[in-house]
Amino acid sequence: MRLVLLVDDSRLQRRILRASLERWGYEVAECGSAEEALDICRDRPVDLIISDWMMPGMNGPEFCQAFRDLPRESYGYFILLTSKSEMVEMIHGLDVGADEFLTKPVNASELRARIASGERILRMEHQLRDKNRLLTDALAELRTLYDALDRDLVEARKLQQSLVPERHRRFGGCEVSLLLRPCGHVGGDLVGFFPAGPGEVGVFSADVSGHGISSAMLTARLAGLLGSRSPDQNIALEPAPGGSYRARPPAEVAAHLNRLFLEDIETEHYFTLLLAFVTLDTGQMRFVQAGHPHPVVQRADGALDYLGEGGLPLGLIPGANFESCEVRLAPGDRVLLVSDGITECPAPDGAQLGDEGLRRLIEANAGVRGPAFLDAIQTGLTAFAGGRGEFPDDVSAVLFEVG
Numbered sequence: 001m002r003l004v005l006l007v008d009d010s011r012l013q014r015r016i017l018r019a020s021l022e023r024w025g026y027e028v029a030e031c032g033s034a035e036e037a038l039d040i041c042r043d044r045p046v047d048l049i050i051s052d053w054m055m056p057g058m059n060g061p062e063f064c065q066a067f068r069d070l071p072r073e074s075y076g077y078f079i080l081l082t083s084k085s086e087m088v089e090m091i092h093g094l095d096v097g098a099d100e101f102l103t104k105p106v107n108a109s110e111l112r113a114r115i116a117s118g119e120r121i122l123r124m125e126h127q128l129r130d131k132n133r134l135l136t137d138a139l140a141e142l143r144t145l146y147d148a149l150d151r152d153l154v155e156a157r158k159l160q161q162s163l164v165p166e167r168h169r170r171f172g173g174c175e176v177s178l179l180l181r182p183c184g185h186v187g188g189d190l191v192g193f194f195p196a197g198p199g200e201v202g203v204f205s206a207d208v209s210g211h212g213i214s215s216a217m218l219t220a221r222l223a224g225l226l227g228s229r230s231p232d233q234n235i236a237l238e239p240a241p242g243g244s245y246r247a248r249p250p251a252e253v254a255a256h257l258n259r260l261f262l263e264d265i266e267t268e269h270y271f272t273l274l275l276a277f278v279t280l281d282t283g284q285m286r287f288v289q290a291g292h293p294h295p296v297v298q299r300a301d302g303a304l305d306y307l308g309e310g311g312l313p314l315g316l317i318p319g320a321n322f323e324s325c326e327v328r329l330a331p332g333d334r335v336l337l338v339s340d341g342i343t344e345c346p347a348p349d350g351a352q353l354g355d356e357g358l359r360r361l362i363e364a365n366a367g368v369r370g371p372a373f374l375d376a377i378q379t380g381l382t383a384f385a386g387g388r389g390e391f392p393d394d395v396s397a398v399l400f401e402v403g
Contacts, residue, residue, distance in 0.1 A: 002119070003044060006030040007037040007051040007063065008081065013104075017050060020108050024115070034063035041067055046076055048118050050102075050111075053082040053093075061096045068097040075125045077118035081106065164192060164223075168371050171201050172280050173331075173403025179374040180396045187394035188215030188271075189339050190222050194234060197246035199280050202226075202236055205292060205337040205398050208271040209313075218269055225257070226275075235260075236275065247277040250288035254314060254322040258290075261315030270315040274308075274337045276400075283329035283402055288322050290314050293343050296358065300332025302366050304359055307335075334369075334401040336362065341393035342377070348386040357384065374399055 004026045006014045014030045021028050029044070031037050035058055040046065049067065053060040060080050067078065079100040080093050090101060099121070100114045167178045176193045188208035196202040206222055208215040225235050231245045236253045240246040253275055261267070274295055276287035287295065291313035294306040307327055312320045329335065338358065345353045353361075365376040374397055385391060 001025065001027045002047040002122075003027045003029060004048045004050065004115075005037060005040060005046045007032075007034060007049065007055070007060075009033065009052065009055045013052070013081075017106065017111070020111060021115075024112065026115075034058035034060070034066070037063060038066055038070075041070055041076075045072075045074065047074075047122060048077045048079070048115065050079045050081060052104075053080055061093055061098070064093070064098050065096040074129065075122060077122055079114055079118070164190070166193075169193065171195075174201070174278070174280055175370055175399075175401045175403070176201065176203060177371045177374055177399040177401075178397070179378065179399075180394075181378070181391070182216075182394050183341070183391050184211060186213060186216035187211060188219055188269075189341065189394035189396035190219040191337075191396045191398050192223065192226060193398070194227065194231075194236075196237060196277050197240060197244060200247055200277055201280065201400075202247060202275070202277050203337065203398050203400055204236075204273065204275045205339060205396060206271055206273045207292065207339045207341075207394070207396070209269045211394070214267070215269060218265075218267065218271065221265070222271070225260075247286075249324055250275050250277065250286055251322040251324040254288045254290045254311075255320075258314045258317075258320055258322075262318055265315075267315070270313045272313045272340075276335070276337070278329065278400060283331075283333070285327050285329055285335065285400075286324055287327075288324050290322055293338055293340055294355070296336045296338075296362060297327060297329065298334050298336070298362055298366065300330060302363065304362060306355060329400075329402045331402055334399060337398040337400075339394060339396045341391060341395040342381060342397065344393065345381055345385055345391060345395070347384055353381065353384055369401060370399070 004021050006017050006028060008014050009032045018028045018030060029040055031040060034055055051060045051063055064078050067076065078098050079102055080098045081102050081104050083104050093101060099118065102111060102114060164178055164180050169176050178191045180189060180191050188211055190206045193201060193203045204226055208218045227234060231237050235256055236248055237245040238248045254273060272291035274287065274289055274292040276285050278285045289308035289311045291311055294308045297305045297307060308325055311322055343353055343355060343358055361377050361380040364380065365373055368376050377397065378395065
């Protein structure tokens, strides 16, 4: 039942209005001054107020303004009774928060119409408040879930970073350096290296399609398949006489991974891969390029060569053919493997870095070696992207340098 407050210094006027309101089913409270009415409004949830304009002490508009200043959870509908008809006075009443006006003497039918209008407003306000409460509760629940997911993703990032425990290692006179920077909490890029038998090193750069958790889970699977900690489980290696292991032909490894992802791993993702084996004493590098950006060789004299023919991604086409390629690295040469997060990094105007942009970055840092070179590439990439702290795609690279 709605509570209506009648405020009028005329007891007769209050009695007349009260009789009509109670007949229409309203609970009615009444008082003879605005000051007393404010005390009632502080103590009780008044829904509608019918107040005279002219009263001793605080008048109707002043009472309306004071009422609007009270802290309330719900809206209160305010009707001013007036014998005034001047437009200026009406505007003043609206300015202080009045919703409706009734001219005295009050016509019962007009009063009921004004009350019905107020009822509609109050119902809509009540519905809106209920919906806002539900929305607030839902947002609070989503925030709780988001915070839990965010904590899990932070831990997932740590776990993914642990897939690449070493970012730099020497193999005799050669060095391998790694760069891995996901664009979010977790990413779909993976880089790594592993001993590939006596006097040989394997390096790889992979990029799983998409971003986020599902891509990161596939990189974890790849890390297990190409990891260096368990050579007997590394599919890029095969047993050799004497109980050791040796590198399998790179194209054969790519074909095996392609079959594995199409037949055994049910996923819509595919990935690109650059897998290379380097014989340390001769500098001979055998590699397979499966949809990955071209590896770049920087010779000791600074000249740059882009290698490979491109090839098909893995996990996309059954029976795809892959070819192994070879190149010889001389002392002082180095080879850089990058993901497309580098070559396709956009500038503020939308232009991509591309192979030529990468060439400029490499040439500008020709005298820098090891992890410092990869840091310089990342710094140059940040500058190209307009100084943004984050990139739209994962950024990763492998640098193999011949001593």
